[in-house]
Amino acid sequence: MPRFSGKTVIITGSSNGIGRSAALLFAQDGANVTITGRNADRLEETRQLLLKSGVSEKNINSVVADLTTSNGQDQLVNTTVNKYGKIDILVNNAGAAIPDSQGATGTDQGIDTYQKTLKINLQSVIEMTQKVKPHLLATKGEIVNVSSIVAGPQAQPEFMYYAISKAALDQYTRSCAIDLIQFGVRVNSVSPGVVATGFNNAMGMPDEATQKFYDFMASRKECIPALVAGKPEDIANVILFLADRKLSSFIIGQSIVVDGGTTLVMGAQAHNLNVLLGLSTV
Template sequence: MPSQTVWITGASSGIGEALALRYAQDGADIVLSARREDELRRVADRCQQAGVAADQVLVLPLDVTHWEAMPEAVQAVLDRFGHIDLLVNNAGVSQRSTCQDTDMSVYRQLMEVDVMGQIALTKAVLPHMLSRGSGHLAVTASVAGKVGVPQRTGYCAAKHAMMGFFDALRAEVEDQGIHVSTIVPGFIRTDISRNALAADGTAFGELDPDISGGMDVADCAEVIFRGLSARKREIPVGKGKEMAALWVKRLSPELLFRLVKARS
């Protein structure tokens, strides 16, 4: 039986890197994409240490805002492995600034990276999956895709958009053999806050207390791996109070709004 081919964007660090290592342990063929080729090669080495052969890992640098490069990238994966079984749209950037202070260029960048880039790559891969009548599309959304919180107006908007897009896509393609999963992380110990955009578009450069106290990224990857393996449509992952917010939002939106305001 041929190995599963798993393509992960944002694979140079954080959840993407941890997920690549978990799939390496499972023996999958892995495609690693992000902008930083040197970091991708470091992750590729770690994947080999985790158990896959060198020819099972393809380092494929990709900037998700460069839509014109995506057809060639898809073809490179198909030329190497012949098929794409799972695409994990994990590239993204967060935000730490109030609406009043945030430059419009920051909102544009958040939408280009966190929304349009994910849509563009999904559209590039989708025809291949439809022609095979099988495949799995996933996106790393966020609890921020369901709950609005201070200093993340653009990030929350982007993640809400991803929840809506992939839920709607699922309704279109699930009967054609394509599975669609939304991954909903809470606070995970990564560099997401350090790399977040400040009001002027520079890196925020600090580690949030919520992030530093969040779930270990390897534990997060294990939850995601199991959820994707079970073809769950939605995969919440986290260990803190933020995960309870998902239920509060469903049961009592007004209560959640008050809780968020009290915390700000």
Template sequence: MDSLKGKVAIITGGGSGFGRATALFFAKYGAKLVIADLNLAGAVAVAGECITKGLGGDDVIAVEANLTNANDRKKIIDKCINKFGRLDVLINNAGIGLFATLVNTPPDMYDALMDLNVKAQLYMTQLAVPHLKATKGNVVNLSSIASEEAISVCGVYGMTKAAMSMFTKTLALELARYGVRVNEVRPGVAHTNFYVAGSGNSEAERKLLAAEVITHPMGRLVQPEEVANAIAFLASDMASYTTGNAIYVDGGRHCVGAGYAFTRKSKL
């Protein structure tokens, strides 16, 4: 990962979860970082953690931004270029998960999912592309196993991730001639603070967590650091001839058939 040293990366949604883990990984290898998040306190806290990993105080900035706001998207790019003079990696990590059956999905839920998970990613990337062409940089998008697998109550969320997967492939095709790579990571269910806290709050949540573990062949949920590893690989020179591709980080979850959970539970 030494090729990350000195590279300038924007991480949207960098104040927690996968974004935080990715920021800390990039900081460890000397990348310069723009950590953008709706929660400024979270972004500032992660920036501080990056400094403890060895980055100088001038090597990381935190930006408060709502990705669905055009002015905020421009602000992220402007602050990056004004501070570092270049952009090498855009990590489109920001997103939300709202869940309901398709027939019960209200318009405001649909709009919220599409606005952040699809439209904001497209428009953010449009602003970044001229700078990425100049550096022959790359884009890493955060997708999901839900991009290709129909999951009950994840209909619109899955639609947004499927859209991002097509976005990845099409953008990779468009930018290949400029030496700009575009790839994505598809995590399984994550082992985050949300799940840790939720699993202790109610019997229903504990059962949900246990059910998710059963569906992952490796018998556990993904850790944010494992997702960060995949993002860093795709962003690094080790993936110099990889574009339009997707890496699953799901313990084999995307390989299973409908009867897998039953088979595993019954130990047949």
């Protein structure tokens, strides 16, 4: 029997990348999945991918929604419960590194950029956790948050608000884990390194520059000792591991780093990526 047979999973940010890969793996392993994103076309691509892999239509709940709004969050929770009757696993994957609207960098980045970044990367996780909590208490379920190695302790001046949001998410994961384990609900997270997804494109980086970035990082052992950028399924497999009570039952409030060895060296900090990508000459 598939290990997630009869389980119901909400995966935020599942219209591409890590979330899409996690949705596919969960569904192929027997779960009912709620997939969601703001882009209807990309979300439909995820749904079609699941269907073509042999997943039944009845096991997919596809919801176009803005996770930063209360209505969007309620839509996710309510449609899932209405269709499947329960929620067993919440994967808080949605997130973004939002460029400053005026092109500012470092400490000159606007407060509006900070607010937008924190709203999607942290506040939406807190709100979704609160709204799904009663359902997870009933099923003694699992929460898996998707953080990042930029959470620290190294400085991240180019995208400091993104790094701040992920550092805060790590603390929320730890604190939430202790608060909820008394009720039998486990909370953990995964911290990806460089992973080849649509993340950079969402920041406004064109395909050519995105590929140049991945190629550069993968070619430098001081950036990625494994000499290869991660794939979405590399992270998705860890998400499923953390959501599997049989395999990871004694892991509480931890963040598993999946980065090809990057955090052991952090040599990428010595390179000016803006120069590499042609965004700056200094």
